[in-house]
Amino acid sequence: MSTETAEMLKMTGQAAITAALFQAMEEDSKVLVFGEDVADREGGGVMGTTRGLSTKFGDLRVRSTPIAEQSIVGAAVGAAMAGYKPVAEIMLMNFITVAMDMIVNHAAKLRFMSGGQSTVPLVIRTLTGAGWQTAGQHSDHYEGWFAHTAGIKVVAPATPADYKGLLLSAIQDPDPVLFIENSRTLFVPGEVAADQGPIPLGKARVAREGTHISLITYSGMVANCLAAAAELETQGISAEVIDLRTVSPWDKDAVLASADKTGRAIVVHEAVRHFGPGGEIASTIQEELFRKLKAPVRRLGAPYSAVPFAKVLEDAFLVQPADIAAAAKALCEYD
Amino acid sequence: MFSPRSSRGDKAKPFERGLMSQTLENRASPDAATQLDIYRRMVRIERNDEFTRTQIRRGRITAPYYSARGQEVIPSTLSNLMTDDDVICTIYRGIHDMVAKGMPLRPLWAEICGRIDGTCKGKGGPMHLTHPETGVMVTTGIVGSSMPIANGFAWASLLDGSKRVTVAYFGDGASNIGAFHEALNLASVWKLPVIFVCSNNGFAEHTRYENATSVDFISKRAIGYGMPGYTVDGNDPLDMYAHAHAAIERARAGDGPTLLECKTFRFMGHVFGDADSYMTKEEKDAALAKDPLVLFRQKLLDDGIATEEQLEEMKTSIEAEVQDAIDFAFESGYASVDELRRDVFAEEIPA
Numbered sequence: 001m002s003t004e005t006a007e008m009l010k011m012t013g014q015a016a017i018t019a020a021l022f023q024a025m026e027e028d029s030k031v032l033v034f035g036e037d038v039a040d041r042e043g044g045g046v047m048g049t050t051r052g053l054s055t056k057f058g059d060l061r062v063r064s065t066p067i068a069e070q071s072i073v074g075a076a077v078g079a080a081m082a083g084y085k086p087v088a089e090i091m092l093m094n095f096i097t098v099a100m101d102m103i104v105n106h107a108a109k110l111r112f113m114s115g116g117q118s119t120v121p122l123v124i125r126t127l128t129g130a131g132w133q134t135a136g137q138h139s140d141h142y143e144g145w146f147a148h149t150a151g152i153k154v155v156a157p158a159t160p161a162d163y164k165g166l167l168l169s170a171i172q173d174p175d176p177v178l179f180i181e182n183s184r185t186l187f188v189p190g191e192v193a194a195d196q197g198p199i200p201l202g203k204a205r206v207a208r209e210g211t212h213i214s215l216i217t218y219s220g221m222v223a224n225c226l227a228a229a230a231e232l233e234t235q236g237i238s239a240e241v242i243d244l245r246t247v248s249p250w251d252k253d254a255v256l257a258s259a260d261k262t263g264r265a266i267v268v269h270e271a272v273r274h275f276g277p278g279g280e281i282a283s284t285i286q287e288e289l290f291r292k293l294k295a296p297v298r299r300l301g302a303p304y305s306a307v308p309f310a311k312v313l314e315d316a317f318l319v320q321p322a323d324i325a326a327a328a329k330a331l332c333e334y335d
Numbered sequence: 336m337f338s339p340r341s342s343r344g345d346k347a348k349p350f351e352r353g354l355m356s357q358t359l360e361n362r363a364s365p366d367a368a369t370q371l372d373i374y375r376r377m378v379r380i381e382r383n384d385e386f387t388r389t390q391i392r393r394g395r396i397t398a399p400y401y402s403a404r405g406q407e408v409i410p411s412t413l414s415n416l417m418t419d420d421d422v423i424c425t426i427y428r429g430i431h432d433m434v435a436k437g438m439p440l441r442p443l444w445a446e447i448c449g450r451i452d453g454t455c456k457g458k459g460g461p462m463h464l465t466h467p468e469t470g471v472m473v474t475t476g477i478v479g480s481s482m483p484i485a486n487g488f489a490w491a492s493l494l495d496g497s498k499r500v501t502v503a504y505f506g507d508g509a510s511n512i513g514a515f516h517e518a519l520n521l522a523s524v525w526k527l528p529v530i531f532v533c534s535n536n537g538f539a540e541h542t543r544y545e546n547a548t549s550v551d552f553i554s555k556r557a558i559g560y561g562m563p564g565y566t567v568d569g570n571d572p573l574d575m576y577a578h579a580h581a582a583i584e585r586a587r588a589g590d591g592p593t594l595l596e597c598k599t600f601r602f603m604g605h606v607f608g609d610a611d612s613y614m615t616k617e618e619k620d621a622a623l624a625k626d627p628l629v630l631f632r633q634k635l636l637d638d639g640i641a642t643e644e645q646l647e648e649m650k651t652s653i654e655a656e657v658q659d660a661i662d663f664a665f666e667s668g669y670a671s672v673d674e675l676r677r678d679v680f681a682e683e684i685p686a
Contacts, residue, residue: 032494060494066524071483071517078424078487078501081472084494086487101514105477106484114465115455116678118472150679174681 007194013157013186014049016164016196017125021050021087024171025057031171032061032079035072035089035125039064046091047127047186069095073102073124080122081110085171093128093180094137107176108151122177123170129183129220129270130318136306139183141219141271146178147248147280153201154247156180158222160190162245165199173201180247182220182270204251206258210240213264213328216255216281218244221268221319228324235325237332247277252284259285263294264331268324273301295334298327357554357565362577367640369415373572374631374641376411379653380431381628383440386657387430387447388607395665396448398461401428402603405570408627409534409597410435412575413502416583420497422470422488424481425504427462429474432504438466440660450667457670458678479509482518482531489527489592500586501529507596508539510553519560519594528586530579531594534569536601541613557594569597570627602626 011019025031033053037046042064044051054062065072069090076086090096096103103124110118130139146154155170155177157163163181170177207222208229215225222243229239242258244250259265265285267278278299285297300319308314365373384404390396414435417423425432433443438454446453447461454466462476473484485503492499509515510533522529533553537544550556557564563585568574575597582593600622604611611619635641641649676684 063525066517066520068517068521070514071486071521074480074483074514074518075487075490075521078473078484078489079491079494080487081484082488082491082495084491098513101477101480102483106473106475106480110465110473111680112678113455113459113463114678115453115458117455117465117467119681153680 008191009194010189011160011192012189013160013163013181014047016160016192017049017167017181018051019192020164020167020171021053022056024087024168025053025061028085028172030083030085032084032086033089034063034065034075034086036067036091037064038062038089045089050089069099070102073099073107076122076124077102077106077110077120080120080176081118085121085123087123087125087171090124090126092138093126093142094140096124096126096142103146103152103176103178104149108149111175112151119174120176121174123167123179124177125167125179125181127181127183127186129185130307130314131184133309133311133314135309139307141180141269143178143180143247144271144275144277147277151176153177153249154180155201155245156182156219156247157245158182158185158207158219158243160188161192161196162199162205162243164192164196166201166245168198169201172198177201180219184220185223188223199245202246202249202251204254205243205245206254207241207243208239210238210262212238212262212332213266214240214242214255214258214262215266215268215324215328216242216244216258217268218247220270224319224321225268225324227321228328231321231325232328235329237328239328250281255281255285256288259289259297260292263292264334265293266298266300266324266327266331268300268319270318271301272304273299274304276301295331298331300324300327357557357563359565359578359581361581363580364573365415365576367638369576370572370635370640373408373411373415373576374635375649375653376414376435377407377628377631378650379656380407380411380434382650382653382657383434384431386654386661388603390661391607398447398449400461400607401605402601402607403428403431405602405622405627406534406536406599407431407435408572408575408631409532409569409599410504412572413530413532413579416576416579417470417500417502419468419470421500421502422472423502423504424473424475424485424488425471426478426481426506426509427474427476428506429504430461430464433464433466433469433471433474436471437469438464438471439469440656441663442466444660444664445667448664448667449669450664451670452663452667456674458674479505479512479514481505482509483514483521485529486518486522486525486527489522489529490525492528493525498587499528500583502532503529504532504534506539507533507535507537507544507548507553508542509533510556511539511547519557519562519592522592523560523562526589526591528589529592530582530586531592533594533596534599535596536599538601538605538613540605541609543613552596554594554596562592562594564594564596566596566598569599570625570630572631
């Protein structure tokens with residue numbers, strides 16, 4: 001029995017999230033889902049991700065809210081402190097800016113400020129990512145802000161299986177979790193085990209093994225790194241792709257093990273490079289592995305600008321597989 | 336339960352109710368024991384406040400302090416009507432709300448002194464006191480933020496099927512921030528068992544009410560959110576009792592939220608030590624002359640609810656409680672610096 005291959009299902013990241021929400025709500029009556037348009041009366045979410053939940057679990061546990069993000073996250077904080085496990089949806093990551101006080105000053109800090117008396121086990125699901133010409137206020141990757149805030153975890157999956165497994169863990173986590181869905185990966189189908197369970201937060205995944213260089217990435221850029229790795233292979237360069245899965249706390253052990261093995265590393269993210277998460281990771285690699293590195297650690301991220309509208313500009317804004325391959329080749333030729 | 340029609344004389348009130356502010360019918364009245372309990376809570380606030388200011392003046396505490404002197408009636412009356420299961424979300428100038436709710440003074444003092452035996456191990460301080468056992472769930476340092484969180488507790492009451500009510504305390508200044516408006520709207524749409532209690536002391540930090548607020552009565556804003564809103568004499572325990580009673584009953588009955596605008600005055604300015612240059616001497620003197628603590632004490636004596644001796648004994652015993660708490664706090668140690676790695680997450684961060 002134990003050697004039998006688990007049944008695999010083909011589904012998108014979005015379907016995996018829906019499955020995780022159904023499973024979590026079924027298993028634990030304290031799990032709540034709310035946000036703009038999430039109930040079936042409103043269509044089960046603008047993307048349809050929460051479709052069916054209110055019909056199955058009732059209008060009190062699955063509630064559509066006014067368009068009032070501060071109020072949404074505030075209610076999540078209070079309900080979480082009162083013993084519930086709210087999964088609040090903030091439709092798009094840019095809309096989180098109007099709920100920053102509730103996230104940064106309250107959700108993230110109440111456990112510490114209360115000396116451990118208050119617990120805030122909430123999840124904020126949010127969607128973002130460039131590539132759809134939604135321009136400057138609908139596609140930013142702001143995970144760096146939250147990774148910089150002590151007391152909130154930041155999860156950014158890249159595959160359908162991870163969307164399901166990491167969301168299940170996020171919901172049961174005793175602390176607040178920001179769960180970032182990337183708009184370029186969310187609708188890409190992939191294999192998910194029929195019995196896919198929780199995947200631990202803070203643990204990276206080796207998305208592709210390699211020996212010459214480590215590409216350290218997460219979220220939508222995992223696909224770009226894998227494409228770059230395939231291109232590099234044709235040039236005789238073996239690139240390892242590390243999918244962090246969790247941006248904070250990030251899996252330092254896995255990153256250092258890979259960079260130690262290859263001696264070269266590039267951190268790749270969709271967020272603006274300037275003061276982005278890549279700075280923290282690259283700096284740690286250099287502090288810990290200085291004498292073992294064969295080349296400086298590089299960072300690739302978006303330029304210091306707003307997300308542009310015109311397709312030609314948006315393509316230039318996003319780190320492309322060719323950019324990653326070129327940077328990797330240069331590091332492999334570094335001397 | 337609420338109607339714009341005035342059903343009472345409103346005689347001898349220190350303010351005029353606005354034309355549109357709502358008037359409560361079926362006013363509940365506190366019996367003698369209730370009045371005495373409200374007064375006891377007021378004295379506990381006032382003695383605790385006086386002792387705190389003394390310790391600050393002596394240099395024994397270094398912390399910003401926002402005295403609630405003059406505003407004792409509001410939380411004392413509400414707390415009389417709340418149970419230990421009922422919860423409050425209050426603000427950085429809300430120590431009186433906690434004292435009224437029954438928070439024990441030893442951990443309160445240890446916290447404002449930053450000690451390990453404080454309610455928050457010295458990690459929150461006077462602006463972030465938390466004591467779930469007495470229902471003090473959140474103390475926020477951000478103006479307006481008590482309200483959206485209070486909604487979450489109130490929603491939990493609906494999910495639990497419990498009768499627990501949640502009180503969100505805030506000031507008149509907070510009624511101008513977005514959180515107030517978002518929270519009132521959601522509470523009304525979801526019919527949440529929450530009471531929004533605004534202590535309107537006439538000043539938002541140093542800015543006079545009318546220079547920053549678009550309406551003459553904050554209670555009028557309730558109309559825009561489809562909930563009852565009352566302007567109450569927040570320095571009169573009888574007026575406070577009638578309105579707090581109605582609001583709590585309404586919440587427990589599942590009829591939804593209420594906004595109470597409680598008119599009061601800040602005797603000690605915004606932060607302890609401020610020069611009050613933004614108010615006139617006349618208005619401050621007039622307010623001091625109507626000290627709610629003095630007036631209510633006299634009423635209890637006049638009505639034969641308590642004797643001079645009883646009230647003196649009450650005061651002495653409260654002073655002993657406060658002094659004991661101060662002694663306890665100063666004998667307590669400080670947290671280890673390892674506490675910086677604890678309570679960030681449930682799991683301790685490795686050294």
